[in-house]
Amino acid sequence: MHVTGARPNFPKAAPVLAALEKRGVRQLLVHTGQHYDANMSEVFFRDLGLPAPDLNLGVGSGSHAVQTAAMMTALEETFLAERPDLVLVYGDVNSTVAAALVAAKLGIRCAHVEAGLRSFDWSMPEEVNRVVTDRLSDLLFATSADALVHLAREGVDPDRMHFVGNPMIDTLLRLRDRFDGSRVVAEVGLPDEYAVATLHRPGNVDDPAALDRLVAALRATADRIDVVLPVHPRGRERLAASGLFDHPRMHATEPLGYLEFLGLVEKSRLVVTDSGGIQEETTVLGVPCLTLRPNTERPVTITHGTNRLVTPDTLADHVDGVLDGTLAIGDQVPPLWDGAAGERIAGIVVDQL
Template structure:
């Protein structure tokens, strides 16, 4: 059989890497699964992409659509036009999309309009917040998908409640956690770690990228001020996107204990998560990694599509008011953070289960 695997943004790389690895292992023992890797280029930074592909041992894409940035509509349209040509020239039996980025939705729509089956990895998760572009992408993708691979039983139930058949839904676990387990022994300290005299469990790690948190200068400064006040006397590492860095620079805000750095390659960033005293973030995926690593995590959002990181894991939903962060930081500093565990089937073997299911269905 033939599969086309789609990646569009950095979070996708961590989700497809173990699937490709599992396909290669499957091909050593059984009927071969041919695959093409298509990178839409939705998010593309040559250095970061090269780092991720090298560190995660992902083969170079068979096709890079080179879409680049743009408005939601322009980006979606460009992906669909490029991916339609790809599928017409290299028609597969199945298109596999992952996560909830624009590429996920656009490629799923394109495949279905060409009457090609679609499998969605990380299906069924919902935040309930329709102001998030990702939520729209999830809902649309799942409305037309043929095979659903879910990270939790709750996600499977969401799909069944929406009318999907039980035979099309497979609770398999989390491929991003496969990648984490496969790389734990390879984590690397950033080049500046020793020079800046950072010490394990003596710093907080911050990641912020959602427009509501970073686009408004006054709001971002207020957020950083509350973070620095609550984390004192610890230092704070903030890998910051160039767009957000520009807002910080324009504000003139600085703090002696705030260390700003460029976005990090995968192995270096996970090193920072693993060794952090706690993580403060507005990302969904990082809450999953922090949960598996048992690192206290605070999410600066009013909703989450990953409730298991709160009910089972090490994450807490703080909200968007930075003042509400303070009591959570007190718990971290006093060593009173809640006990956590790892969700069911987040065991490092999700990709093997996915590939076996696909092989059984199509071969």
């Protein structure tokens, strides 16, 4: 049983489902309902060719405790009714940790895809989710070698961890030919040279003082290059009220589907983001990524790929460096980000069932 719920889960689960399907494993896909807007969820199922969820728990939004508790209550009923041999969870969202907790208490084995990533920043809800999920998981699938080091340090038995590569990149490589940002380019009226920005971390958008500094830095970016910013529901009102979109070269859009978003990213000059997954996608696409965060749980995107950590104070200088070619940025794709991670995961899962 696969448990998903939030936007970043879907491109990670898709290749694992497909690879297990090929091996004839009986599977159920559960959607907790953490993300429920059509442009945060449905569009991904369509774009990725995912089967409709067998079950949508319809949990929706709430505080962390309210949302996680509602997921756990509904997941417990589901696990008891279906008695899966293995629960697969993805990434670091609340749906991930909720499913791992319920599985552990019911004595059902749990596999964590994207295990061992650490920002070491406990102010991030995702860091709490990552550490707890890994502690509760029986099988840990790592996307990068540093993750294995973290898990070993935390006492995880080496027999339970597997370096399999990055299933989100399987999806990217499979669908790359179909990436297409042209509708958005036309509707927004973007010139050939443009940047893509995304912003949704609580640490950035929930705190008014932090948001003010970011808005100033993004305006400075838009002074240099047109910026298209698909606006995540978190922080939507605050961003709109900040006056950011009064800048003539700063263009807001609704959240975009997978193929449109990566179509825009692929053809962009640079990306400014606080997302986790986009740091990895830009690395594979070879697009410079300036990450507005004090740390990253994905350091391989810096050591190998195109990622740089920036602050609101240093963003404009980095944008200048990318635009004038003076900022040296990596161009290596990390080991095993080769499109076969789902196959590796499925091979190991089948051995364990």
